Amino acid sequence: MTKQQVVQKLTGAPRAPRKTFGKAFAPSNIALCKYWGKRNAELNLPINSSLSISLGHLGTETVISQNESSDDMWLNDRHLDADETFAKRLIAYLNLFRPSPDFFFKISTTNNFPTAAGLASSASGYAALILALDDFFDWNLEGKALSILARLGSGSASRSVYQGFVQWYRGASDDGMDSYAEQLPEVWPELRLAVLTVSHATKPVSSTEGMQKTVETSTLYKSWPEKAERDLDLLRTAIQYKYFEQLGSVAESNALAMHATMIDTSPPVLYWLPETVAIFRKIWHLRRQGEQLYFTIDAGPNVKLLYEKPDEKMIQNHFPHAEIINPFGGI
Amino acid sequence: MTKQQVVQKLTGAPRAPRKTFGKAFAPSNIALCKYWGKRNAELNLPINSSLSISLGHLGTETVISQNESSDDMWLNDRHLDADETFAKRLIAYLNLFRPSPDFFFKISTTNNFPTAAGLASSASGYAALILALDDFFDWNLEGKALSILARLGSGSASRSVYQGFVQWYRGASDDGMDSYAEQLPEVWPELRLAVLTVSHATKPVSSTEGMQKTVETSTLYKSWPEKAERDLDLLRTAIQYKYFEQLGSVAESNALAMHATMIDTSPPVLYWLPETVAIFRKIWHLRRQGEQLYFTIDAGPNVKLLYEKPDEKMIQNHFPHAEIINPFGGI
Numbered sequence: 001m002t003k004q005q006v007v008q009k010l011t012g013a014p015r016a017p018r019k020t021f022g023k024a025f026a027p028s029n030i031a032l033c034k035y036w037g038k039r040n041a042e043l044n045l046p047i048n049s050s051l052s053i054s055l056g057h058l059g060t061e062t063v064i065s066q067n068e069s070s071d072d073m074w075l076n077d078r079h080l081d082a083d084e085t086f087a088k089r090l091i092a093y094l095n096l097f098r099p100s101p102d103f104f105f106k107i108s109t110t111n112n113f114p115t116a117a118g119l120a121s122s123a124s125g126y127a128a129l130i131l132a133l134d135d136f137f138d139w140n141l142e143g144k145a146l147s148i149l150a151r152l153g154s155g156s157a158s159r160s161v162y163q164g165f166v167q168w169y170r171g172a173s174d175d176g177m178d179s180y181a182e183q184l185p186e187v188w189p190e191l192r193l194a195v196l197t198v199s200h201a202t203k204p205v206s207s208t209e210g211m212q213k214t215v216e217t218s219t220l221y222k223s224w225p226e227k228a229e230r231d232l233d234l235l236r237t238a239i240q241y242k243y244f245e246q247l248g249s250v251a252e253s254n255a256l257a258m259h260a261t262m263i264d265t266s267p268p269v270l271y272w273l274p275e276t277v278a279i280f281r282k283i284w285h286l287r288r289q290g291e292q293l294y295f296t297i298d299a300g301p302n303v304k305l306l307y308e309k310p311d312e313k314m315i316q317n318h319f320p321h322a323e324i325i326n327p328f329g330g331i
Numbered sequence: 332m333t334k335q336q337v338v339q340k341l342t343g344a345p346r347a348p349r350k351t352f353g354k355a356f357a358p359s360n361i362a363l364c365k366y367w368g369k370r371n372a373e374l375n376l377p378i379n380s381s382l383s384i385s386l387g388h389l390g391t392e393t394v395i396s397q398n399e400s401s402d403d404m405w406l407n408d409r410h411l412d413a414d415e416t417f418a419k420r421l422i423a424y425l426n427l428f429r430p431s432p433d434f435f436f437k438i439s440t441t442n443n444f445p446t447a448a449g450l451a452s453s454a455s456g457y458a459a460l461i462l463a464l465d466d467f468f469d470w471n472l473e474g475k476a477l478s479i480l481a482r483l484g485s486g487s488a489s490r491s492v493y494q495g496f497v498q499w500y501r502g503a504s505d506d507g508m509d510s511y512a513e514q515l516p517e518v519w520p521e522l523r524l525a526v527l528t529v530s531h532a533t534k535p536v537s538s539t540e541g542m543q544k545t546v547e548t549s550t551l552y553k554s555w556p557e558k559a560e561r562d563l564d565l566l567r568t569a570i571q572y573k574y575f576e577q578l579g580s581v582a583e584s585n586a587l588a589m590h591a592t593m594i595d596t597s598p599p600v601l602y603w604l605p606e607t608v609a610i611f612r613k614i615w616h617l618r619r620q621g622e623q624l625y626f627t628i629d630a631g632p633n634v635k636l637l638y639e640k641p642d643e644k645m646i647q648n649h650f651p652h653a654e655i656i657n658p659f660g661g662i
Binding site for chain 1: 550551552553554555557558561580583584587588590591592594595597598599601603604605606607608609611612615
């Protein structure tokens with residue numbers, strides 16, 4: 001099944017928008033059990049299920065309307081050239097939703113998280129876009145369909161159509177109709193994240209490319225799906241009982257295992273900088289002293305701390321530059 | 332089968348020494364395909380076969396004779412207390428070879444490599460000791476038996492009873508009689524190693540303990556034996572055809588995979604320091620510029636470069652503090 005066929009199956013026959021504009025917000029998300037490896041690159045179907053926490057008010061707002069002669073795209077008030085990589089990918093995604101080939105969009109996208117925080121913008125970006133399209137065309141799709149459509153833009157966007165804890169089921173079918181995310185019922189208002197930015201530089205290897213090389217060349221990756229499945233079960237229990245030590249230690253172990261598969265890739269993919277290792281060691285040192293903090297890390301050098309609200313002073317003392325995130329604040 | 336039974340099977344009934352002293356030298360070795368994981372901790376039987384290069388004249392010399400009332404042990408001209416960890420392990424090993432319980436040894440052991448080089452001393456130490464015992468008791472054992480007996484002291488010592496390239500066959504039997512090392516016929520006089528010392532500090536986790544924790548808790552470790560087997564085959568071909576790029580890239584990949592399994596251990600075992608990662612990045616940067624150098628790294632923070640003699644100037648320019656080793660020099 002192609003992307004276009006998935007879109008038609010979920011949104012029906014192409015039709016003109018029913019509103020003058022569509023508008024939506026979607027949160028960024030940080031995975032506690034990582035999405036790492038695709039079984040189908042066209043449809044962004046994952047090898048393993050994953051689990052994330054959405055970041056509340058930190059995310060992307062998108063406004064979409066019709067435009068005259070070509071797509072008109074704005075990111076954080078900057079006009080995008082149609083030949084930029086980012087714009088090309090966006091146009092390819094929009095092609096799936098045009099009522100006719102001569103229908104063009106005007107899109108204005110704003111990320112409200114500091115770029116310095118090193119958060120992925122494609123997850124909240126494609127989630128906000130599909131929510132805005134749903135508003136614009138007045139499809140009134142349910143979460144499951146929105147999650148599948150967001151996934152076609154970026155795998156982890158499938159999780160950003162919800163707030164709170166979100167699980168993305170890997171699914172098994174070739175068309176990916178069973179590969180979508182759902183929000184978990186639990187809330188954990190005391191849970192906090194804090195981003196430690198090591199580098200703002202663009203990654204030398206994109207996460208899409210790193211993922212693909214890992215699946216192709218890492219022998220240790222063969223055991224990753226089993227590891228991810230086990231970690232996801234443990235995280236579900238940790239969330240159910242608000243058992244922070246288990247949540248933190250499993251999330252940390254999962255992130256390190258993902259990086260271990262990257263390190264085992266040929267040629268090696270090492271996103272860590274010397275400062276990244278120094279931060280790991282500082283966190284482990286604090287834990288040995290009895291402090292309750294863990295970390296997760298995505299395909300990049302920046303580290304995300306996990307802790308609970310009563311430890312906020314401790315975190316601020318030891319990591320004065322940390323960007324603190326309250327995922328359940330104001331939801 | 333116990334250690335004692337293995338010793339009796341190989342050396343026959345206990346007998347008095349036939350010489351006033353025994354003396355031997357054994358080289359240190361650096362594995363290109365690592366020994367990582369035991370299937371039997373009592374007999375040091377490995378999960379995977381491994382392949383190393385012995386370090387020529389860098390190693391341990393041991394002289395052994397009889398002593399009156401207790402074991403008298405000297406390491407680099409320092410007298411050892413019987414309750415030091417190192418001495419206890421040595422006494423336990425010597426117990427396997429006493430002609431009678433009231434027979435004691437005087438042992439003088441000297442490592443001729445700089446302690447700063449961060450080379451493992453247990454491999455050359457137990458290899459030199461078993462060679463000295465063979466001389467002292469005049470057993471005239473062949474290499475295979477000496478390798479097995481050295482293995483009872485320290486797994487990697489099984490490889491240090493030879494010079495050159497050495498392969499340690501994992502074996503399959505419970506008594507370990509098929510788990511021994513052999514010297515490969517090839518020589519590679521142009522091959523060089525260089526040790527980059529990042530830290531002289533004692534490792535927070537011993538390699539024995541790191542290995543055990545990895546086998547017990549790392550999911551990714553399940554794929555390590557397959558990885559090691561493939562790497563060993565590739566290294567054999569690289570050595571046969573003196574194909575340096577393959578030798579270097581496979582050795583580097585094997586070492587990184589071993590560290591990847593450590594990183595996947597719970598709690599994580601990370602031997603790298605920030606400086607270790609900085610050295611990796613420097614090596615990869617030089618390779619992208621066309622230089623021919625690779626690295627391997629054992630259970631510690633220090634990095635060992637692999638290169639060929641024509642590149643010595645380049646290595647000395649970029650790594651002025653490197654300790655250069657010529658493994659085939661003077662053999």
